[in-house]
Amino acid sequence: xxxxxxxxxxxxxxxxxxxxMRWVYLAVIPGILVHSYFFGLxxxxxxxxxxxxxxxxxxxxxxxxxxxxxxxxxxxTAIVTAVLLAISIPSLxxxxxxxIGTAFAILVVKHVYGGVGxxxxxxxxxxxVLLLVSFPVQMTSWPIPQQLAQLQLxxxxxxxxxxxxxxxxxxxxxxxxxxxxxxxxATPLDSLRTDLSHQLTTAEALQKPIFGSFAxxxxxxxxxxxxxxxxxxxxxxxxxxHIPAGVLLGLTVPATLLWLFNPDQSISPxxxxxSGATMLGAFFIATDPVTAATSNKGRFIFGLIIGAxxxxxxxxxxxxxxxxxxxxLANMAVPVIDKYSQPLAYGHGGxx
Amino acid sequence: xxxxxxxxxxxxxxxxxxxxxxxxxRKQLSNQTPIQTLPLSKTFVVPVKQHSGNSGxxxxxxxxxxxxxxxxxxxxxxxGLPVHAPTSGTVLAIDEQPIAHPSGLTDLTITLAxxxxxxxxxxxxxxxxxxxxxxxxxxxxxAAGIAGLGGAGFPSAQKLALQRPLEYLxxxxxxxEPYITADDRLMREHAAEIISGTEIxxxxxxxxxxxxxxxxxxxxxxxxxxxxxxxxxxxxxxxxLRQVPVKYPSGGEKQLIEILTGRQVPSRxxxxxxxxxxxxVGTAFAIHQAIVLGIPLIQRVVTVTGEQVxxxxxxxxxxxxxxxxxxxxxxxxxxxxxxxQRVIMGGPMMGFALANLQVPVVKITNCxxxxxxxxxxxxxxxxxxxxxGACADVCPAQLLPQQLQWLAKAKDYDGLEQQNLFDCxxxxxxxxxxxxxxxxxxxxxxxxxxxxxxxRExxxxxxARERFEARQERLEREKQERLERxxxxxxxxxxxxxxxxxxxxxxxxxAVQAAIARAKxxxxxxxxxxxxxxxxxxxxxx
Numbered sequence: 001x002x003x004x005x006x007x008x009x010x011x012x013x014x015x016x017x018x019x020x021m022r023w024v025y026l027a028v029i030p031g032i033l034v035h036s037y038f039f040g041l042x043x044x045x046x047x048x049x050x051x052x053x054x055x056x057x058x059x060x061x062x063x064x065x066x067x068x069x070x071x072x073x074x075x076x077t078a079i080v081t082a083v084l085l086a087i088s089i090p091s092l093x094x095x096x097x098x099x100i101g102t103a104f105a106i107l108v109v110k111h112v113y114g115g116v117g118x119x120x121x122x123x124x125x126x127x128x129v130l131l132l133v134s135f136p137v138q139m140t141s142w143p144i145p146q147q148l149a150q151l152q153l154x155x156x157x158x159x160x161x162x163x164x165x166x167x168x169x170x171x172x173x174x175x176x177x178x179x180x181x182x183x184x185x186a187t188p189l190d191s192l193r194t195d196l197s198h199q200l201t202t203a204e205a206l207q208k209p210i211f212g213s214f215a216x217x218x219x220x221x222x223x224x225x226x227x228x229x230x231x232x233x234x235x236x237x238x239x240x241x242h243i244p245a246g247v248l249l250g251l252t253v254p255a256t257l258l259w260l261f262n263p264d265q266s267i268s269p270x271x272x273x274x275s276g277a278t279m280l281g282a283f284f285i286a287t288d289p290v291t292a293a294t295s296n297k298g299r300f301i302f303g304l305i306i307g308a309x310x311x312x313x314x315x316x317x318x319x320x321x322x323x324x325x326x327x328x329l330a331n332m333a334v335p336v337i338d339k340y341s342q343p344l345a346y347g348h349g350g351x352x
Numbered sequence: 353x354x355x356x357x358x359x360x361x362x363x364x365x366x367x368x369x370x371x372x373x374x375x376x377x378r379k380q381l382s383n384q385t386p387i388q389t390l391p392l393s394k395t396f397v398v399p400v401k402q403h404s405g406n407s408g409x410x411x412x413x414x415x416x417x418x419x420x421x422x423x424x425x426x427x428x429x430x431x432g433l434p435v436h437a438p439t440s441g442t443v444l445a446i447d448e449q450p451i452a453h454p455s456g457l458t459d460l461t462i463t464l465a466x467x468x469x470x471x472x473x474x475x476x477x478x479x480x481x482x483x484x485x486x487x488x489x490x491x492x493x494x495a496a497g498i499a500g501l502g503g504a505g506f507p508s509a510q511k512l513a514l515q516r517p518l519e520y521l522x523x524x525x526x527x528x529e530p531y532i533t534a535d536d537r538l539m540r541e542h543a544a545e546i547i548s549g550t551e552i553x554x555x556x557x558x559x560x561x562x563x564x565x566x567x568x569x570x571x572x573x574x575x576x577x578x579x580x581x582x583x584x585x586x587x588x589x590x591x592x593l594r595q596v597p598v599k600y601p602s603g604g605e606k607q608l609i610e611i612l613t614g615r616q617v618p619s620r621x622x623x624x625x626x627x628x629x630x631x632x633v634g635t636a637f638a639i640h641q642a643i644v645l646g647i648p649l650i651q652r653v654v655t656v657t658g659e660q661v662x663x664x665x666x667x668x669x670x671x672x673x674x675x676x677x678x679x680x681x682x683x684x685x686x687x688x689x690x691x692x693q694r695v696i697m698g699g700p701m702m703g704f705a706l707a708n709l710q711v712p713v714v715k716i717t718n719c720x721x722x723x724x725x726x727x728x729x730x731x732x733x734x735x736x737x738x739x740x741g742a743c744a745d746v747c748p749a750q751l752l753p754q755q756l757q758w759l760a761k762a763k764d765y766d767g768l769e770q771q772n773l774f775d776c777x778x779x780x781x782x783x784x785x786x787x788x789x790x791x792x793x794x795x796x797x798x799x800x801x802x803x804x805x806x807x808r809e810x811x812x813x814x815x816a817r818e819r820f821e822a823r824q825e826r827l828e829r830e831k832q833e834r835l836e837r838x839x840x841x842x843x844x845x846x847x848x849x850x851x852x853x854x855x856x857x858x859x860x861x862x863a864v865q866a867a868i869a870r871a872k873x874x875x876x877x878x879x880x881x882x883x884x885x886x887x888x889x890x891x892x893x894x
Contacts, residue, residue: 345772
C-alpha cells in the first residue's frame with residue numbers, strides 16, 4: 001500500500017492563471033462595445049485577426065519548443081495580448097498592421113525572452129510601438145466617430161476596407177475620415193496638439209466638432225467604459241489598486257499644476273484622464289503583472305512614472321498619445337524600482 | 353529596543369499581522385464529538401527521537417519487560433529528551449524503522465509487544481508543586497519527555513531554562529490550521545488542567561502574567577475559559593483570555609506575538625528577546641499531567657478527519673501507535689479512481705504526506721487528514737509565474753515569494769539571503785493563493801536545504817584548511833626548533849672547549865695551528881730544495 005506523496009500545502013484556492021486572464025479580457029468587453037458604437041465594426045475584425053495570429057504564433061512556438069500545440073491557449077495570456085493590441089490600434093487599419101504587431105508581440109517580445117512570465121516588456125505595447133514607428137500613417141489614421149461621419153459603414157464595407165484599403169463603394173480610408181465639412185478629422189488629443197502648435201489657445205482648439213460631447217466624441221465614453229471594466233478587476237481582486245492609482249495620480253497632479261499656471265496652452269486634467277488611452281492604459285496595460293514592479297509600493301511608483309511620462313510626452317513630446325512609450329520606459333525602470341522598494345520583512349525592524 | 357506597550361496589552365488591544373488567508377476551515381467535521389480513547393494496539397513502535405534535538409541513551413534491551421510510563425531512554429549529555437513505554441509489555445526489537453517524516457526515512461525505534469495489562473510504572477505525583485524549586489520542576493518536565501506539542505517539538509524544559517526577564521507567557525490555543533481540532537477539544541474538555549499547567553509554567557519561568565489566545569471560531573472553548581477565569585479571581589488577575597480573529601496563520605508563533613503585543617520577534621531571534629515565551633495549550637496540559645499527576649508524555653490528542661473517514665473526530669492515542677491502527681479504528685476507506693489517496697500527517701497547509709501507514713504516531717502528530725480528491729484536489733501542473741503578486745499580499749513574513757521563487761530556481765543563494773529566505777515560516781499561504789499552482793514552499797525548502805548544505809561544506813572546508821595550516825605551522829615550528837637545538841649544541845660545544853682550554857687542557861685549536869705551521873714549513877722546505885736544485889743545474893750549464 002503506497003500513497004501519493006505531495007508537498008504542502010495540500011489545499012489550493014481555486015483561481016488559476018487562466019481564470020485571471022479570462023477576467024481581464026471579459027472586463028474589456030464594455031470598452032469594446034462602446035468602441036464599436038462610436039468607431040464601427042472594425043474592432044471586431046481586428047480582434048479576430050489578432051486572435052488568429054496569436055494562436056498561430058503560440059502554436060508554432062509550442063511546436064518548436066517540443067510542447068503540445070494544444071497548450072498554446074492554456075494560460076490565456078496570448079489572448080490578453082491580442083485583445084489589448086487590437087483595441088489599441090485604429091480600427092480600420094489594414095489587416096497586415098495587426099498581424100505584424102501581434103506576431104511581433106508574441107514571437108519576439110514574449111517567446112524570445114522565454115515565454116510567459118519572462119518578458120521584460122509589455123508585449124502588446126511593444127507591438128504597438130513597433131507599429132507606430134514603422135507605419136506612422138496607418139497607425140494615426142483613426143476613423144472618425146460614426147456620429148460625425150458622412151457615411152456609415154456596413155460590416156462588408158469594413159471588411160473590404162481592412163483587407164483592401166477601399167470600401168465597397170470605392171472610398172478610401174482617407175476619404176472616409178473626412179467630416180461633414182470635408183476636413184479630415186484627428187483624434188481629440190491629436191487635434192488639440194496640432195492646434196496648440198498653431199498658436200491657438202486651448203479654448204479655441206476645443207471649438208472643433210470632435211470635442212462635441214465631454215472629452216471628445218466617443219473618447220470620453222470609451223474611457224468611462226474602460227474605467228468601469230478596471231473597477232470590476234479591482235473589485236474581483238484580479239489587479240490591485242496600486243498601479244492604476246499611480247498612473248492616474250502621476251498624470252493628473254502635474255497636469256493640473258501645469259493647467260493652473262497655463263490654462264490657455266495646456267491640456268486640462270479632465271481631458272488627460274478622459275481621452276486617448278488613459279483608462280485602458282491605467283487599468284489594463286500598465287497592470288500587466290509580468291512587466292510591472294514586484295511589491296505594492298514598487299507598483300505604485302511604477303504607476304506614477306507611467307502617469308508622469310504620459311503627461312510629459314503628451315505635452316512636449318512628438319506623439320499625441322503616450323501610453324505605449326510610457327509603459328515601455330517604465331518597464332525598463334522596473335529592476336531599479338524593485339531594488340529600492342523591497343518591503344521590510346517580519347522581524348527586520350518594522351515593529352520590534 | 354523599546355519596551356512592549358504593556359498598558360495597551362493590558363487593555364486588551366489586539367494588533368494585526370501582514371497578509372494571511374482564509375481557507376475553508378472544515379473544523380466541524382471533527383469537533384462535534386468528545387475525545388475518544390483509542391483501544392491499545394498489539395505492538396507499538398517508539399522512535400527514540402521525537403523532538404528537535406538529540407536522542408537520549410537507550411535504557412532497555414530486547415526481551416525486557418516494561419510498564420506504561422517507564423523511561424525507555426534517558427537524556428544524554430547532548431540535551432536529549434527521554435521517551436517512555438506507552439503501555440506495559442515486552443521489548444521486541446530495537447532497530448531502524450520507517451518514521452513519520454517527509455523523507456520517509458528510517459530511524460532508531462524501540463518496538464514493544466503490548467501485554468494488554470496496561471500496568472503502570474510507579475508515578476511521583478506532586479499536587480503541591482509550589483514547594484518545588486525551579487530546578488526541580490525543570491528536571492521533572494524534562495524527565496516526563498515533554499516537547500512542544502504545537503508542531504515543532506522543541507524540548508519544553510530547554511525553552512523554559514533560558515533565564516531572561518519576561519513580560520508575558522503566551523498560551524497558544526489558536527489552532528489556525530484548517531481541519532485540526534485537537535486543541536479545540538482539549539480546551540473544551542480539560543480547561544482546568546490547561547490553566548493549572550499555565551500556572552506551573554508561570555512559576556517555572558518566573559513570569560507573573562499570562563495570555564491565553566484562542567481563535568474566535570472556538571466559541572465553546574472561549575466560553576469555558578471565560579467561566580473558569582471568572583470563578584477564580586486570583587487566577588484571573590494573572591491570566592487573561594484573548595480572542596484572536598480568524599485568519600491563517602494566526603497561530604504561528606511570530607504572528608501570534610504580533611497580534612497580541614504589536615511587536616515582531618527580531619529576525620533569527622527568539623520570542624524571549626522581546627520578553628515573551630510561548631507554549632501550546634497541549635504542552636500546558638502535558639505539563640500539568642507531568643507535575644501534578646506525575647504522568648509522563650505517553651499519549652496525545654490526534655484529530656482524524658477528512659471525507660475518507662467514517663468516524664472523524666479526536667482520539668487519545670498512545671505514542672508509538674501505528675497510524676494504520678488508528679485509521680482502521682476511525683474507519684478509513686481509500687479513494688478509488690485515478691487520483692491516488694493522500695494520507696496527510698498534520699493539516700492541509702503544513703502537513704506532510706505519508707507513504708505508508710506503518711509509521712507511528714509521535715509527540716508532534718496532531719492530525720491525520722484523509723481527504724477525498726474533491727475536497728482537496730490534487731495539485732495541477734505547475735505553470736509559469738506571471739508575477740501577479742498574490743503571494744506577496746498574503747505572506748505573513750512580508751517577503752516577496754515570487755522573487756524568492758525566481759531566485760531559488762536560478763540557485764542565486766546570495767539573492768535568496770538578501771530577500772530573507774530564512775524568515776520564511778513555510779506556512780504555505782503563498783502556494784495556496786498562487787494561480788499558477790507553483791509549489792512555492794517546496795522550492796523554498798529545497799533552497800534552504802541547499803544553502804545549509806553549502807554552509808556545512810564551507811564549515812568543513814574551513815576546518816580542513818585550519819588543520820592544514822596548523823600542520824604547516826607545526827612543521828615549520830619543529831624545523832626552527834631543530835635548527836635552534838643544533839645551534840645551541842654547537843655553542844655548548846664551543847663553550848665547553850673554551851672552558852677546557854682555560855682550565856689548562858690542550859686547546860684543539862693549537863693542534864690545528866701547529867698542523868698548519870708544520871704544513872707551511874714543509875712547503876717552504878720543498879720550495880727551498882727545488883730552488884737549490886735549479887741553481888746548481890744553471891751553474892753546471894753555464
